[in-house]
Amino acid sequence: MTAVLVLVERGGPGGSPVRKPSLELLTIARRIGEPAAVVCGPIDEATVDFLAGYGATAVYSADSPDLDEYLVVPKVEVLAEAVRQAAPAAVLVTSNPEGKDVAARLAVRLNSGIITDATDVAAGPDGPVVTQSVFAGGWTVRSRIRRGTPVITVRPNAARPERVADPVQPAVQPLAIELSDRARGARVVNRTPRASTGRPDLADAAIIVTGGRGVGAPEAFEVIERLADALGAAVGATRAVTDLSWRPHEMQIGQTGKTVAPQLYVAAGVSGAIQHLAGMQGSRTIVAVNKDPKAPIFEYADFGVVGDLHKVLPALINEIEKRKG
Amino acid sequence: MKIVVLVKHVPEPTAAWRFADDLTLDRSAVEGRLSQLDEYAVEQAVRLGEAGVPVEITCLTMGPAPAADALRKALAMGGDRGVHVLDDALPGSDVLATSLVLAKAVQRIGFDLVVCGMASTDAEMSVVPAMVADRLGVPQASNAAELGTDGTTLTVRRETDSATEEIAVTLPAVVSVTDQSGEPRYPAFKAIMAARKKPVQTWSLADLGIDAADVGLAASATVVEDTQPRPPRAAGTVIVDDGDAAGRLAEYLATASFL
Ligand SMILES: Cc1cc2nc3c(=O)[nH]c(=O)nc-3n(C[C@H](O)[C@H](O)[C@H](O)COP(=O)(O)OP(=O)(O)OC[C@H]3O[C@@H](n4cnc5c(N)ncnc54)[C@H](O)[C@@H]3O)c2cc1C
């Protein structure tokens, strides 16, 4: 069977050696071939075993401080070399800003077709068939790549990570890369990590509670966070909220923020503008609290409450605490 | 400093979009406009000039005839001149072809810096900037929230999922900017009138030395198998709060096993 290359992102929450979206990619890769993990940075036996547990049958490893210090191009050179060696059926990369940059440059170098933001990937008679959600989530499109090595970026949550029953011991293939000066053109001068909120990641949270402009003030946003904590949820915001600097941009959901698809999405004080809907329409269950019965969000809500969020949410938090006993 | 801003003409986001018979977006069916996200790119280019570096700003678009309107808007915001790549062979081009055409046009214009939007509001792939950079053989930084330059290096601040990054990019380079980079100006009437007199060149594929067989739907490396409207959501329950809404909502969440 042919290999399917998966670009692995290191370091997940809770000390996992690999981020969850990469495990999703390994799971998806098994549908179209034999997953081969491409790992940038130092690799140890535990990580190799972990990757094998999710189906990796080969591991390509490239280690150099340059991979962290310079943007994108070093990773592209690693992947291009892995493609040369493995002649894969496809290359899978997580659909996030860095992943897309890497995939885009790789596609140019391979002169290969690229499909981004896949919500599903399946095997087909003429190569992988990729599902996307387009036009602000209003349409589903299935397409495939007919030239070169398919390069596909896949959204987080497109699959549930599954372990394999009997992992094989993957061969670890070190990739020596010679970086050109060209690869060192964009250098990270400073990286200030943000303090963790202790809440689940928006990208893979099962429940998200989002507050909009209707929350009214930055201090008042606390009620959104309290509800999120009661539900064990991640916290989201609309662009109105991030533009007003009530909350930081990394919490923004929508066209120019994150695309999410949790099991449950609770929107409070959110009108439901098309650019916001574009980022959350794929949610399984949508609950809306808004005082305006005509707010467009109600057209998407499975359960809507017309009311003041500052009355409804505190009472809801009480109800939840009561039920938890 | 020679800056090229890539601007795209896109369908109005609030209009109802549909597919044409060839399964591409039917652009003739809806009003078009300069992509809102590319307004941020024009704005940043103009601000770099205002910050003291002498700049010459060329706005570049590839698109059908009405795309000229997007170009005029970009010129009204402060671009100095426009280039419109227009050719009957282009419709249906995929990102590989689009990036090829844009890179060739950028090369012909000459550049120190190419500024792009973070995504086109129709295709939303966010790949054209990296692809153009790779074809030009230059570095690139995506999703800048803040730009600065001394003429040889571009400094970029950007917010990733987990960190704030400061990046130094050696020029010539490509950068894309987010909608956090600063609100685009609204051109005054005088600027709109002045933009009508700014030079706009229209280039064909032949002008760029590109073979028509390398672009358009037939050359696309991807093919759409089928398209389907999202099934309408089953109408939900909407209740009006009379003091008991929280209890009913909790009941709903419990029944759906979220509690
Ligand atoms: C290019 C572009 C990109 C964009 N990208 C994004 C994006 O990524 N994400 C995004 O979210 N937006 C985005 N937007 C902005 C979007 O168009 C909307 O402006 C934004 O989503 C509105 O946020 P909101 O719902 O919080 O605010 P509003 O639209 O102002 O809605 C506030 C709502 O709160 C309700 N309300 C007020 N008080 C209460 C109360 N006490 N209790 C209950 N309800 C109350 C009101 O009835 C109203 O419906 C983008 C716009 C553009 C042009």
Ligand SMILES: Nc1ncnc2c1ncn2[C@@H]1O[C@H](COP(=O)(O)O)[C@@H](O)[C@H]1O
């Ligand atoms: N046809 C086009 N003409 C000019 N610029 C474009 C075109 N397509 C994409 N771009 C630029 O590339 C950016 C990202 O586009 P995309 O990769 O399509 O999301 C846009 O914000 C524009 O700056």
